[in-house]
Amino acid sequence: MDRRYEIVIIGGGASATLLAHVLKRQHGRNCLIIDPNANPALGVAYGTRCIGHLLNVPACGMSGLADEPDHFVQWLHRHIDPGIAPDAFIPRAIYGLYLQHLFDESGVASIQGKVVACDAVARGFRLVLASGEIVMAQQVVLALGNFPPAMLRGATPEVMRDPRYHQNVWDSEAGYRTAAAEDVATKGRLTPFAPEATLLMIGSGLTAIDMVMKARLAGHAGPIHLLSGHASLPKSHKSGQKSVAPVISVEKGADQEGARLSRYVREFHAALRQGLDWRSAIDSLRPITNILWVALSQTEQARFNRHLRRQWDVARHRIAPQIAAFLHDALQEGTLELHAGRVTHIETQPEGLIVTASHAGGKTRFRADHVLNCTGPDLDYTRVGSALLEQLFASGLASQGNRGAGLDTGNDGRLINANGESPHALYTLGPARLGTLFESIAIPEIRQQAYDLATRLASPSAIQTPKGASASPRHESRS
Numbered sequence: 001m002d003r004r005y006e007i008v009i010i011g012g013g014a015s016a017t018l019l020a021h022v023l024k025r026q027h028g029r030n031c032l033i034i035d036p037n038a039n040p041a042l043g044v045a046y047g048t049r050c051i052g053h054l055l056n057v058p059a060c061g062m063s064g065l066a067d068e069p070d071h072f073v074q075w076l077h078r079h080i081d082p083g084i085a086p087d088a089f090i091p092r093a094i095y096g097l098y099l100q101h102l103f104d105e106s107g108v109a110s111i112q113g114k115v116v117a118c119d120a121v122a123r124g125f126r127l128v129l130a131s132g133e134i135v136m137a138q139q140v141v142l143a144l145g146n147f148p149p150a151m152l153r154g155a156t157p158e159v160m161r162d163p164r165y166h167q168n169v170w171d172s173e174a175g176y177r178t179a180a181a182e183d184v185a186t187k188g189r190l191t192p193f194a195p196e197a198t199l200l201m202i203g204s205g206l207t208a209i210d211m212v213m214k215a216r217l218a219g220h221a222g223p224i225h226l227l228s229g230h231a232s233l234p235k236s237h238k239s240g241q242k243s244v245a246p247v248i249s250v251e252k253g254a255d256q257e258g259a260r261l262s263r264y265v266r267e268f269h270a271a272l273r274q275g276l277d278w279r280s281a282i283d284s285l286r287p288i289t290n291i292l293w294v295a296l297s298q299t300e301q302a303r304f305n306r307h308l309r310r311q312w313d314v315a316r317h318r319i320a321p322q323i324a325a326f327l328h329d330a331l332q333e334g335t336l337e338l339h340a341g342r343v344t345h346i347e348t349q350p351e352g353l354i355v356t357a358s359h360a361g362g363k364t365r366f367r368a369d370h371v372l373n374c375t376g377p378d379l380d381y382t383r384v385g386s387a388l389l390e391q392l393f394a395s396g397l398a399s400q401g402n403r404g405a406g407l408d409t410g411n412d413g414r415l416i417n418a419n420g421e422s423p424h425a426l427y428t429l430g431p432a433r434l435g436t437l438f439e440s441i442a443i444p445e446i447r448q449q450a451y452d453l454a455t456r457l458a459s460p461s462a463i464q465t466p467k468g469a470s471a472s473p474r475h476e477s478r479s
Contacts, residue, residue, distance in 0.1 A: 004136040007031035007457055008127060010115045010388070011143035013043025014443065015430035017099050018064050018450040019141060020108040025065075026451075027458035030107070034127070034135065036114040041103035043145045044170050046096035052213035053092045054320045056206065058237070060086035062095065062443055064102050066451035072098060087239070089320035111135070116387040120397060120424050130387075139457055142407075142415075142428040146377035146441075147384040152202060154346040154356070155373075162348050166372045169211055193370055196222040200355060200368035202343055204228040206317060208374035209327065212336065216326075224336050225366060226374075227357055231340035235315050236324030238279050247271035247284050248292065261300040264292060282316055286444065293438035298402065305403070339364070346371065379405040379434055393418075397426060401435010409436050412456050413449060429453055 007023065009016045012035025023029045033040065039047065055062055063071040075098055076084045084090070115135075117128040124138040148168040159165050193199065199215060201208045204226040212224055226233075248267045271281050285292070293301065304312075319327075330336035341357030341364055348354075355366045381389045381400065392398035396418035399408045408416040413427045429449040433440040440446070 003032075003134070005032045006137070007139045007141070008125075008135060008137035009033045009141045009143050010118075010127070011035055011145055012037060012040040012110065013143065013145040014041070014046060014064075014099055015043075015145065015446050015450065016141075016143035017041040017103045017106070018443075018447050019143065019429065019454060021064065021102045021106040022066070022450050022454040023457065024106045024108070026454060029454075029458050030109065032135070032137075033108050033110040034113055034115055034129070035110065036112065038112060040110055041099040042096045045146070046092050046099055047170075048092055048096075048210070048214075050210075050214045050217060051091050051093060052217045052323075053210050054089045054323060055092055055095055056089075056237075056317060056319055057442065057444070058087040059084065059090050062090075064099065064443065064447055066447045075101065089237075089322070114387075117391045118388060118397065118426070119395070120426075125424075125426070139425040140427070141413075141453070141457070142388075142426070142432060143430060144386070144389075144428070144432055146431055147381075147386070148378060149203075149207075149373050149375040150378040150380065150383070152343050152346065152373055152375070154343055156346070158348055159346045159353070162353065164348075164353050164368075164370050165346070166370065169207065169372050169374055193220055193222075195220055197369035198222055198352070198367070199224045199370050199372065200353070200366050201226050201372045201374045202228070202355075203374035203376060204231065204233055204338060205313070205374070205376055206234060206319070207376050208372075209234070209319060209323065211372055211374055212327070212330075213323065216330075221335075222369075224330075225339060225368070226336070227339045227341055227343070227355070227366065229340065229342050230310050230314075231338050232310075232314050233319075233324075233327060233338065234313075235279075235318045236321050237318045238277065239321055247276065247281050248288070261296055261304055278315065279318070282312075286439070289439045290437045290445075294436070301402070339366075377431065379431070381406065381432075397424065401433075406432045406435030406440075409433055413453050427453060427457070 007029065009019060009031055012033045016033050016035070017040070020031055020033060023031055059073050059076060060070070063069050065071045073084070073086050076090065080094060113129040113131055113133065115127050116130050118140060119126045124136060125140050127135040127137060127140070129135065148170070151167070155165065155167070160167060193215065197220070199220070199222065201211055201224065205228070208226050215224065248264050268281060272278060296304070327336065331338065339357070341359040343355055344358050344363070345356040346353060352367045352369050353371045355368065355371060357364050357366065378384050382393060382404070389398070398415050399418050400406070401408045407428055409428060410416060410422050413429050413433060414422045415424070415426045415428060416422050430446050431441050433449070440449070
């Protein structure tokens with residue numbers, strides 16, 4: 001007999017957990033989570049056990065509850081240490097414990113399994129699991145989290161088969177081998193790459209930094225090279241930084257088509273000339289970033305992505321001061337090197353992997369004992385290997401977002417289909433919404449999306465809109 005539920009969330013990471021929690025806490029609504037992972041709530045980011053993987057936001061900004069900004073800090077004081085400062089940068093493994101606490105508190109039902117198809121039927125959806133099990137739902141939310149990075153250029157089938165190449169660095173076995181069974185002291189633990197192995201990490205963003213910390217804390221002492229097109233590391237947070245009001249104005253009722261990127265840039269630079277710290281200026285835009293973004297035309301969005309996106313990402317997605325200090329020392333000592341270039345070819349040789357990279361000055365060849373793809377999550381959902389997404393695209397229930405990233409959605413997270421309509425109670429939140437929004441991967445944005453979506457799901461009008469209904473406007477009233 002088919003199982004029937006009112007609300008089903010596909011995916012069981014942070015986004016799903018925050019949504020399930022607010023559904024129960026604010027609205028008294030139960031839901032079902034379907035996820036292939038045995039450990040719910042964690043996802044990729046918070047499933048790490050490396051103590052050197054720190055949050056990129058101070059504890060005071062990491063509450064999982066949109067209406068209780070101090071919730072995480074209070075949880076830390078009750079369960080970890082009452083002396084933890086609100087501006088401390090906490091290990092992500094501890095935040096994972098916090099998410100598991102919220103998961104348990106929500107009392108959500110869960111099924112360990114993979115959804116491979118979602119079909120719209122009368123009064124909802126028919127979900128098919130890989131096991132053949134059928135689940136019926138009135139409303140469905142895709143909380144898919146992050147997918148592994150896209151294939152590197154030059155990563156041939158031969159390279160992909162080489163154990164020295166690591167396509168998905170978040171695979172629990174990537175770069176690690178099980179210790180010898182007879183070694184009682186380390187039995188069951190993971191030992192790193194050979195201590196003196198040369199590591200080449202493609203990318204120099206947050207994923208690459210995570211892998212540097214993981215290797216060093218596990219005892220790796222060999223040279224590490226970071227290769228990226230821009231050869232720049234994320235900036236550091238500043239201790240004791242104070243929040244300020246937005247430095248860019250958003251006129252109430254303003255004509256969105258009249259918004260211009262040049263005006264925003266002028267206002268931003270004016271604030272800097274007046275002495276405002278650039279970190280505070282950037283962070284002040286956090287509550288209105290998505291409003292500003294959707295007010296831009298697609299031409300101006302493309303212009304921003306071409307000329308400013310990378311500089312913004314380096315300054316916006318900052319790292320903890322202690323991590324920045326560690327990286328600075330490693331660069332000074334020469335144990336960590338940063339290179340500019342884009343991979344054009346990879347070949348396997350007995351002495352290692354040979355990577356060719358192009359740059360303004362020509363080409364450079366690198367030899368490495370291991371190559372790690374640290375380019376970050378793939379947002380092109382047509383190639384991530386998800387049977388569910390492939391079926392949703394093929395059936396027309398879903399369509400790609402802007403620039404082929406994520407999914408196209410309305411302002412409430414409802415999926416927009418291939419006809420530009422949103423007639424079904426099929427929603428998403430988190431990274432998938434980068435097809436429409438500018439910010440949608442961090443907890444501050446996701447918790448607000450969860451809060452707003454829970455309100456929508458609990459509304460009687462959320463189950464079905466009239467067939468052929470037009471998509472809702474692609475902007476948010478708050479972010």
